[in-house]
Amino acid sequence: xxxxxxxxxxxxxxxxxxxxxxxxxxxxxxxxxxxxxxxxxxxxxxxxxxxxxxxxxxxxxxxxxxxxxxxxxxxxxxxxxxxxxxxxxxxxxxxxxxxxxxxxxxxxxxxxxxxxxxxxxxxxxxxxxxxxxxxxxxxxxxxxxxxxxxxxxxxxxxxxxxxxxxxxxxxxxxxxxxxxxxxxxxxxxxxxxxxxxxxxxxxxxxxxxxxxxxxxxxxxxxxxxxxxxxxxxxxxxxxxxxxxxxxxxxxxxxxxxxxxxxxxxxxxxxxxxxxxxxxxxxxxxxxxxxxxxxxxxxxxxxxxxxxxxxxxxxxxxxxxxxxxxxxxxxxxxxxxxxxxxxxxxxxxxxxxxxxxxxxxxxxxxxxxxxxxxxxxxxxxxxxxxxxxxxxxxxxxxxxxxxxxxxxxxxxxxxxxxxxxxxxxxxxxxxxxxxxxxxxxxxxxxxxxxxxxxxxxxxxxxxxxxxxxxxxxxxxxxxxxxxxxxxxxxxxxxxxxxxxxxxxxxxxxxxxxxxxxxxxxxxxxxxxxxxxxxxxxxxxxxxxxxxxxxxxxxxxxxxxxxxxxxxxxxxxxxxxxxxxxxxxxxxxxxxxxxxxxxxxxxxxxxxxxxxxxxxxxxxxxxxxxxxxxxxxxxxxxxxxxxxxxxxxxxxxxxxxxxxxxxxxxxxxxxxxxxxxxxxxxxxxxxxxxxxxxxxxxxxxxxxxxxxxxxxxxxxxxx
Numbered sequence: 001x002x003x004x005x006x007x008x009x010x011x012x013x014x015x016x017x018x019x020x021x022x023x024x025x026x027x028x029x030x031x032x033x034x035x036x037x038x039x040x041x042x043x044x045x046x047x048x049x050x051x052x053x054x055x056x057x058x059x060x061x062x063x064x065x066x067x068x069x070x071x072x073x074x075x076x077x078x079x080x081x082x083x084x085x086x087x088x089x090x091x092x093x094x095x096x097x098x099x100x101x102x103x104x105x106x107x108x109x110x111x112x113x114x115x116x117x118x119x120x121x122x123x124x125x126x127x128x129x130x131x132x133x134x135x136x137x138x139x140x141x142x143x144x145x146x147x148x149x150x151x152x153x154x155x156x157x158x159x160x161x162x163x164x165x166x167x168x169x170x171x172x173x174x175x176x177x178x179x180x181x182x183x184x185x186x187x188x189x190x191x192x193x194x195x196x197x198x199x200x201x202x203x204x205x206x207x208x209x210x211x212x213x214x215x216x217x218x219x220x221x222x223x224x225x226x227x228x229x230x231x232x233x234x235x236x237x238x239x240x241x242x243x244x245x246x247x248x249x250x251x252x253x254x255x256x257x258x259x260x261x262x263x264x265x266x267x268x269x270x271x272x273x274x275x276x277x278x279x280x281x282x283x284x285x286x287x288x289x290x291x292x293x294x295x296x297x298x299x300x301x302x303x304x305x306x307x308x309x310x311x312x313x314x315x316x317x318x319x320x321x322x323x324x325x326x327x328x329x330x331x332x333x334x335x336x337x338x339x340x341x342x343x344x345x346x347x348x349x350x351x352x353x354x355x356x357x358x359x360x361x362x363x364x365x366x367x368x369x370x371x372x373x374x375x376x377x378x379x380x381x382x383x384x385x386x387x388x389x390x391x392x393x394x395x396x397x398x399x400x401x402x403x404x405x406x407x408x409x410x411x412x413x414x415x416x417x418x419x420x421x422x423x424x425x426x427x428x429x430x431x432x433x434x435x436x437x438x439x440x441x442x443x444x445x446x447x448x449x450x451x452x453x454x455x456x457x458x459x460x461x462x463x464x465x466x467x468x469x470x471x472x473x474x475x476x477x478x479x480x481x482x483x484x485x486x487x488x489x490x491x492x493x494x495x496x497x498x499x500x501x502x503x504x505x506x507x508x509x510x511x512x513x514x515x516x517x518x519x520x521x522x523x524x525x526x527x528x529x530x531x532x533x534x535x536x537x538x539x540x541x542x543x544x545x546x547x548x549x550x551x552x553x554x555x556x557x558x559x560x561x562x563x564x565x566x567x568x569x570x571x572x573x574x575x576x577x578x579x580x581x582x583x584x585x586x587x588x589x590x591x592x593x594x595x596x597x598x599x600x601x602x603x604x605x606x607x608x609x610x611x612x613x614x615x616x617x618x619x620x621x622x623x624x625x626x627x628x629x630x631x632x633x634x635x636x637x638x639x640x641x642x643x644x645x646x647x648x649x650x651x652x653x654x655x656x657x658x659x660x661x662x663x664x665x666x667x668x669x670x671x672x673x674x675x676x677x678x679x680x681x682x683x684x685x686x687x688x689x690x691x692x693x694x695x696x697x698x699x700x701x702x703x704x705x706x707x708x709x710x711x712x713x714x715x716x717x
Contacts, residue, residue: 032167036174043178050580054185054252062256065240066099068124071131073098078134080347087138088271089320093351095264096313098127099236099306100358104414106235110218111418120242166279166543169555172562173266173289179569180262183299184255187583188619189591191299192576195526200226201301202617203629206254209238210247210619220422222441223628224616225450228428230415232361233258233306248620251583254301262294262305265532268312272319273540283558284540287489290562291536292481292569293529299577304529307362311370311533314355315509318374319502319537321348321400322381349378349400353407360412364430368520369530371408373512377505378404429631441633450631453675456523466518473525480568481525482535485561489539492554496545503541510534587620596700596710597621600662610660611636611653613681614668615710626658630675637678640685650693653715661694661713666702686713 045052073094082090105123109115183191188201204226212218221227237254244250266289273284288294297304356374359366378401416426425437432447455461460469474482490510494503513530521527542554573579585591589598600610601622612618612627613636628634639652653661663686671677690696694713702709 029167032170036170036177039171039174040177040181043175044181047178047182048185048579050582051182051185054256054580055181058185058252059181059256061240061244061253062260064124065236065243065253065257066260068127068131069098069102070095071098071129071134072102072127073131074134074138075130076101080351082347088274089316090138092268092271092313092316093355096310096355096358097351098131099261100232100310100354100361100411102127102239103232103235103358103361104411106239107218107231107414107418110212110235110238113217115213115216115238115242117242117245120239124243166282166555169282169286169558172286172559175566176290176295176569179295179573180259180298182573182579183295183577184259185252185580186255186299186578187581187586188251188255188301189583189586189594189617190578190581192296192572195300198300199617201251202619204229205234205301205303206237206251207617207619209234209241212238213241213247220439222439223626223632225429225442225446225629225631228419228423230361230364230412231303232310232358233261233303236306237301248587248622249583251301251619255299258301258303258305259298261309262298265305265309265312266294268309268316269536269540272312272316272537273543275320275323276541276544279543280540282540283489283543283554284536286558286562287486287539288532288536290483290558290565291486291532292479292483292565292572293526293532295569296479296481296572297526297529302526303362304526307359307366307370308529308532310355310359310362311366311530314352314359314370314374315533315537317348317352317355318377319505321352322377322501322505346400346403350403350407353404353409354411355407356404357408357411357413360408361415364427365516365521365527366530368516369513370533373509375401375404375408376512377508381501381505441628441635443633446631446633449676453631454522460523466523469523470514470518473523474528474531477525479572480565482531483561483565483568485557485564486532486535486539488557488561489542489554490535492545492550492557493538493541493543496542496547496550503538506534506538510538583620587622592703593709594620596662596698596712599698599700599712604660608659609657610662611656611658613661613663614671614677615662615664625662626656630671630677634678637680640678640680646688646692649689650715654717658715660697660715663711663713664709665711666707666709683708686711689713 041052041055044055070091073096074090075094076097077090077094080093082093109119188198188206191198204224208221208224208227208231211221236257237250240253240257241247241250244253266285269288270281270285272281274281294305352374356366356371359370419428420426422428423437423439423442425432425435428435428437428439429442429447429450456466456469460466475484475487494507510531513528513534517523517528539558542557543551545551545554586594587597587601589595589601591597597620601620604610604623606623608623610621610623610625612621612625616627616629618625618627628636636652639649643649643652663681665683668677668681686694690713693716695716697712697714699708699712700710701707
């Protein structure tokens with residue numbers, strides 16, 4: 001990587017790259033972005049006016065939450081001394097550092113009880129000022145400067161027409177952006193059936209930030225084991241709730257934040273590919289954008305798109321650290337680039353470690369599927385024979401390795417420290433057989449239920465069946481969320497040209513991730529989304545093929561594959577999406593199957609305190625309530641087992657100031673068939689409790705089969 005002062009000529013040719021560069025024919029980048037944005041807005045408005053309004057209201061709110069942290073990151077990037085790095089790289093790594101640091105800041109101040117709206121609005125304002133000042137300086141310095149020596153070759157007249165033609169491929173992403181916005185504009189709980197219609201979102205991804213805000217601090221949750229998961233993305237959802245001053249109505253904003261993180265992942269793919277050529281950047285970015293997974297996850301306030309963004313940034317820093325001169329460079333050019341890269345290896349490895357650590361802070365699976373293979377690449381690549389004395393080579397290897405590990409530790413350590421302090425196990429509830437932690441409401445029975453619940457289903461256990469599951473969930477996925485074109489393009493990118501170290505690194509990453517997915521997960525299709533990192537980057541490298549037929553094949557595969565994926569994405573959208581729906585349909589009880597929420601929120605007194613049995617999706621409940629997820633120890637069940645008579649149970653409810661008990665019978669039946677649920681919770685037992693002091697207030701039947709769904713009881717005084 002070489003950079004040039006504004007007045008200096010090329011170190012090899014002596015020409016000034018600014019004066020000798022030629023502008024590519026076709027629309028400028030800014031005009032192209034504007035045209036695509038107009039197409040997307042018109043598309044959203046044509047399909048759903050509600051989604052269009054949500055785009056401008058909730059989408060802008062999401063931008064107000066994410067943009068200031070990016071500004072903070074642009075200020076932090078100065079610490080890495082990348083003053084001559086391309087602007088796109090500074091924005092990418094700055095965004096990763098800023099967003100990750102802000103998440104940890106929310107965690108730290110949240111643990112200290114600093115969740116006041118005025119404090120966070122002030123901090124975000126300061127972050128914005130830092131970002132504006134830094135960006136203005138970067139634009140002033142680089143506005144007329146060519147970013148790196150590769151753009152000089154890509155702007156040659158013979159490549160200009162190809163570059164302009166490839167730019168139009170970005171229009172393939174437009175329909176996916178429209179579908180993603182339509183998905184994100186549906187309040188949590190509407191999408192998708194495979195995910196239990198956002199069950200996890202309503203159970204913990206948004207419910208826990210809601211609890212933290214209502215309590216005024218981040219705390220241990222003995223009733224919800226998921227509160228011990230790393231939660232970098234959930235901290236952004238909590239920040240949105242703080243800034244907006246609302247909880248249940250911020251669900252769509254959380255969806256939009258997740259969507260924006262997916263957009264940053266697409267941007268990262270373009271940045272990394274752009275280092276090779278403009279065409280490579282376009283194909284990498286479009287391959288990522290024209291993927292059904294991004295659309296699918298935009299309708300869920302999950303964490304995968306955040307993990308994908310940080311993972312892509314980590315991979316970019318890794319490839320930048322291991323970057324080699326291209327074949328055909330002059331001897332002087334190779335020497336200059338090798339010198340610059342050698343000096344910057346340490347900071348790029350450190351940046352890779354930070355981004356990998358932030359990815360681990362989004363989801364535990366990022367550890368073995370992102371951080372570990374990147375470190376393995378470092379060990380292999382760093383140990384390569386070089387024309388330097390062995391002592392200096394080992395010293396450099398140790399230095400760079402420490403840089404990566406230090407960055408990863410700094411980014412992930414806060415979650416390790418939090419878990420260790422609250423549970424005694426830094427990875428709780430994982431690896432509990434090593435640390436044997438038993439925090440409140442957790443013991444041997446709960447650990448066994450957790451492990452049983454997170455094994456592959458019966459017909460996917462065993463080595464052969466696991467491999468078969470890879471075919472069913474990845475290549476032959478019924479929703480085609482990867483799509484065959486991505487694998488075809490990746491194969492062309494790897495096989496259709498002379499392979500470099502970067503190609504082998506990406507192939508190794510993909511194989512490593514598949515191995516971990518097969519051996520160490522319960523084979524959910526969603527857990528394989530990290531494959532998009534190496535596959536999208538390998539797909540982009542198909543544009544580097546010197547063979548004209550292969551370049552034509554790349555464009556054809558991208559277009560046909562994009563349309564193929566689009567058909568499945570539209571089909572899924574038409575089947576399940578309400579095309580934009582407000583959260584009020586849930587908490588007002590107007591949503592089929594959730595009528596009981598309207599009764600609880602509107603007809604029960606505001607001072608009511610409700611004990612939830614079997615129901616853990618409490619995000620839309622506006623009255624104080626107590627619930628327990630299926631994996632945690634249930635104190636009410638323990639009371640049923642140890643009480644001498646039913647009157648003792650009623651006394652227990654009164655002593656804890658419960659005014660009502662809500663029992664979700666249909667959910668209890670489902671849990672008994674899957675994870676397991678206490679046999680003490682039966683209609684017969686509650687019939688006995690009615691004679692001891694419970695009173696049936698309202699009963700709701702299941703909307704499809706007519707069986708009893710939810711019963712609400714009042715506790716007599």
